[in-house]
Amino acid sequence: MLGEQHRRIGDLVADIPGLLRPEDELKLYELAQQTAGPIFEIGTYRGRSATIMALGAKAGQGALLISVDVDPKAQRAAAAALAAAGVADNVLLVRGSAAAALRVLPGLAPRLTFVDGDHSADGVRSDVAALERAIPNGGLLLFHDFVDPRNDNPDIEDIGVKAGIADSWVARECDLIGEYGVCGLFRRREGGEVGAGPPVIDARWRDSLRMQYLQRLRWPAARAARGFLRRFGQSDS
Numbered sequence: 001m002l003g004e005q006h007r008r009i010g011d012l013v014a015d016i017p018g019l020l021r022p023e024d025e026l027k028l029y030e031l032a033q034q035t036a037g038p039i040f041e042i043g044t045y046r047g048r049s050a051t052i053m054a055l056g057a058k059a060g061q062g063a064l065l066i067s068v069d070v071d072p073k074a075q076r077a078a079a080a081a082l083a084a085a086g087v088a089d090n091v092l093l094v095r096g097s098a099a100a101a102l103r104v105l106p107g108l109a110p111r112l113t114f115v116d117g118d119h120s121a122d123g124v125r126s127d128v129a130a131l132e133r134a135i136p137n138g139g140l141l142l143f144h145d146f147v148d149p150r151n152d153n154p155d156i157e158d159i160g161v162k163a164g165i166a167d168s169w170v171a172r173e174c175d176l177i178g179e180y181g182v183c184g185l186f187r188r189r190e191g192g193e194v195g196a197g198p199p200v201i202d203a204r205w206r207d208s209l210r211m212q213y214l215q216r217l218r219w220p221a222a223r224a225a226r227g228f229l230r231r232f233g234q235s236d237s
Ligand SMILES: C[S@@+](CC[C@H](N)C(=O)[O-])C[C@H]1O[C@@H](n2cnc3c(N)ncnc32)[C@H](O)[C@@H]1O
Pocket: 017, 018, 019, 020, 042, 043, 044, 045, 046, 047, 048, 049, 050, 068, 069, 070, 071, 074, 096, 097, 098, 116, 117, 118, 123
């Protein structure tokens, strides 16, 4: 049975612009609520789906949502919407493509990913390629507009979700679990052997030149010298 917030999720985000169907919204909330985390979203826009997932995650297992978008103006609106819904603390917004975000966050292994950025075949292909190394076995992928007749019309280049998935690792290594609203839900069956441990952000390039010198040169050199002395100093004694 649906909880009160789950049932009313469409009303709760009614003021946030977006193109989701009620069935999409119910599924996003449910998946986020059940996900142990982390959750990854490609295409924040004004934050409608992000707010739904963050509310679901907060009501469920507290998974962190990381949402990426290339449009700074839309993301500023999303930040305001997330704050207004009381879930700003549950979300990390990243400016850039999925590929860039996953480069910045090596080790991120999303348990749930909502793919809703560039819907052209090439756009979906790029996002799917970027996700290949990140999605663990058992990880869920929800593709928006997977169930859309425009996918089958070669004259409409904006919508190529099915073409973007065809021949990819998603087609080979994932099972289609079901269709919800206009979304297709896949679960990775194999090929997703990702390392254990949390993602590590390398922020050294934003350090002062002195800190960069210490971290890149002086400390590694001192460590190497200590190792050398331990190995060869001991054998002399
Ligand atoms: C359909 S909207 C997302 C809607 C949002 N998921 C929701 O339901 O509220 C698509 C968004 O994807 C963004 N976008 C387009 N290409 C992208 C890319 N290559 N990487 C990340 N985001 C992209 C656009 O700026 C736009 O905000």
